[in-house]
Amino acid sequence: MRKLIYKATLLLAFVYLPVMIASAQDMAALKKQKPFSVSGTIGVGIGTYNVSGVPSRARSFSYLVSGSPVVSVYGISFPVGIVVSDQQRGFTQPFNQYGASPRYKWLTVHGGWRSVTFSPYTLGGAVFLGGGVEMNPGKLRLGFVYGRFNKAIEADSTKSTSYFSQIPAYKRTGYAAKIGYGTEDNHVDFIYMRAKDDSNSIRRPDALYNITPAENAVFGVSLKYKLFKHIVIESDVAGSLYTRDQGADTFSNELLKDAGVLNRLVKINASSQALTAGQASLGYEAQAFNIRVQYKRVDPNFQSMGAYYFETDVENYTLIPSFYFMRRRLIVNGSIGWQHDNILKDKSFRSNKTIGNVNVAFNEQAFGASVQYSNYGISQDRGLNPVIDTLRVSRTNHNVNAMLRYTLANEQLQQSFILVGNYQALVDLNKSTAGGTETNSKTGNLSWQGAFLKSGFNVSASYNYTVADAPFLHAVIHGPSVGLDKQLWQSRITLNTNWSYQLQTNNDTKAGRYISGTFTGSVRVSKRNALNATLGYLQSISDDEQQSPSFKEFRTNFTYAYTF
Numbered sequence: 410m411r412k413l414i415y416k417a418t419l420l421l422a423f424v425y426l427p428v429m430i431a432s433a434q435d436m437a438a439l440k441k442q443k444p445f446s447v448s449g450t451i452g453v454g455i456g457t458y459n460v461s462g463v464p465s466r467a468r469s470f471s472y473l474v475s476g477s478p479v480v481s482v483y484g485i486s487f488p489v490g491i492v493v494s495d496q497q498r499g500f501t502q503p504f505n506q507y508g509a510s511p512r513y514k515w516l517t518v519h520g521g522w523r524s525v526t527f528s529p530y531t532l533g534g535a536v537f538l539g540g541g542v543e544m545n546p547g548k549l550r551l552g553f554v555y556g557r558f559n560k561a562i563e564a565d566s567t568k569s570t571s572y573f574s575q576i577p578a579y580k581r582t583g584y585a586a587k588i589g590y591g592t593e594d595n596h597v598d599f600i601y602m603r604a605k606d607d608s609n610s611i612r613r614p615d616a617l618y619n620i621t622p623a624e625n626a627v628f629g630v631s632l633k634y635k636l637f638k639h640i641v642i643e644s645d646v647a648g649s650l651y652t653r654d655q656g657a658d659t660f661s662n663e664l665l666k667d668a669g670v671l672n673r674l675v676k677i678n679a680s681s682q683a684l685t686a687g688q689a690s691l692g693y694e695a696q697a698f699n700i701r702v703q704y705k706r707v708d709p710n711f712q713s714m715g716a717y718y719f720e721t722d723v724e725n726y727t728l729i730p731s732f733y734f735m736r737r738r739l740i741v742n743g744s745i746g747w748q749h750d751n752i753l754k755d756k757s758f759r760s761n762k763t764i765g766n767v768n769v770a771f772n773e774q775a776f777g778a779s780v781q782y783s784n785y786g787i788s789q790d791r792g793l794n795p796v797i798d799t800l801r802v803s804r805t806n807h808n809v810n811a812m813l814r815y816t817l818a819n820e821q822l823q824q825s826f827i828l829v830g831n832y833q834a835l836v837d838l839n840k841s842t843a844g845g846t847e848t849n850s851k852t853g854n855l856s857w858q859g860a861f862l863k864s865g866f867n868v869s870a871s872y873n874y875t876v877a878d879a880p881f882l883h884a885v886i887h888g889p890s891v892g893l894d895k896q897l898w899q900s901r902i903t904l905n906t907n908w909s910y911q912l913q914t915n916n917d918t919k920a921g922r923y924i925s926g927t928f929t930g931s932v933r934v935s936k937r938n939a940l941n942a943t944l945g946y947l948q949s950i951s952d953d954e955q956q957s958p959s960f961k962e963f964r965t966n967f968t969y970a971y972t973f
Contacts, residue, residue, distance in 0.1 A: 462960030533716030
C-alpha cells in the first residue's frame, strides 16, 4: 500500500509541477484573452412537403429551432448544441470529455481527456482520462502519460445480450513512457506501454458477451533518419505481450521458469500471446523525382491497448514513385503494392492482393488535364487445403478517371469548359463465376460555366451520360442540367436556381423521365441577421406504372438565423 501511495504521489508531482510552471509562463498570453464571452448562432426553420402519386415520404409540415452557443473563458471554448423540432428534442455538451495540452517552449503538458501518439503500434491515439507530459529539451525526447483508458460499465441486466443492450467493459488503466534522442527529422524513440483491466470493477459478464479482463505490455521502437539531405529512412516496430483473460488456466512453474522477465510484465497464462508488428520505408527525395519503398508486417490478432484498430495478418510491399517535369506543371506519380494474409501459414487459403494506381496531371492557367488509373486485384492460393478451381476467387477492379479543362477570361467574362469521364469495371478471371459477378459503368459529363464579373451573374450548363451494365441489366441515364446564379444589393441578396432533365432506359426499353429543380434565395439583412428560402420540385414520369408509378414532389424550407 505504501508503495502504491508513493507511486501516486510521484506521478502527481511529475504531472502537475510542469502544469504550474507552464501556467506561470503563459500568464502574459492569458491577459490578452477576454475573461468571458458568449458567441454562436440561433436558427428557426419551417418546412412543407406535398406529394401526389406515391405514399408520402416526409411530414407535410415540420419545424426546427436550433442553437449552437459557445462560451469562452480566457480563450478556452465550451460549445453547446440545442435542437427542438417536431421529431427531436436535444441538448448536447461536447465538452463533457474535455482536456487541454498547454505548451511552453519544449514542454507540453496533457490533462483531462487526451489522445496522445508515441508510435502507431504502442500508444497510438487511444483516448484516456488522465495526465502526462512531453519534454524536448535540446535533442532529448521524453514523454509519459497515465490515465484511465476504459470506464467500468456494468451489463444491463434488464435486457438480453442483443445489439441494443449496453456492452459491459472493465475499468482499464495504464501508462506509457517514451525516451528518445534527436530532432523531428532525425530521431530514435523507445516506447513502453503497460495497461491492465481491473477484474473487480464490474461483475463478470455473461459468457455470451465474450468479454474478459485483459492486460497488455508493449515495447516499441520508432526511427526516422535523413542521410545526405536526400535519403529518408523510417521505421516503427513493436512487440506486444497480450493476456486476453486474467483468469485463464496458468502454466506450471516448470514451464514459466524461462519466462520470468515476461511474467513480471504481464500475467502469463493459456490466453497469452506474444505478437509483433512493424513497418519500414526507404525513400529518396530529389527536385525532379521522389521514390519510396515500404514494407509492412503485422501478426494475426496483434493488439495494443494504446490503439484502437490494426489491419492484422498482413504482409505488404509497396513502391511509390513521383516525377516532376516542366517546373512541376506536369506531375506523374503512382504506387504499386503486393499484399497477402496467412503469414503464419495456418489458414485453409491465402488471399493475394495487387493494388496499383497511376496519376498524370498537367496544369496551366488556361488549360488543364489529368488521367488517373487504379487497379485492385485479389486472388486465392492454397494454404493448408487446395483451392477448387471452380470456386477460386480471382477478380480485378479497374477505375479510370480523365478530365480536360479549358479556361477563357477577360475583364467582363470568365468561361470554363470541362470534360470529365469515368470508367469502372469488375473483371472476374474465373470463367465459372464471371457470368454472375462482372459489372461495369461508363460516365461522361461536359459542362460550361460562365461568370459575368461586373454584373455578378453566373451561368452553368452541362450534359451527363451514364451507361451501367450488370448481369441481366443494361441501363442508360442521360440528360442536361442548367443553373443560374445572381447576386444583388452589394452581394447581400443571392438568387440561385438549378434544373435537370434525365431520361432512363433499361435493357433498351424506356423506363422513365425525371425533372428536378431547386430555387434558393438568401438575404443578409444585417451583419447578424440572415433569411433563406428554398423551393424544391421533383417529377418522375414512368413508362411502367406497375413497376414504378409516376409521382410529383414539392418541398419548401424557410429559415432565419441570428449570429451573436
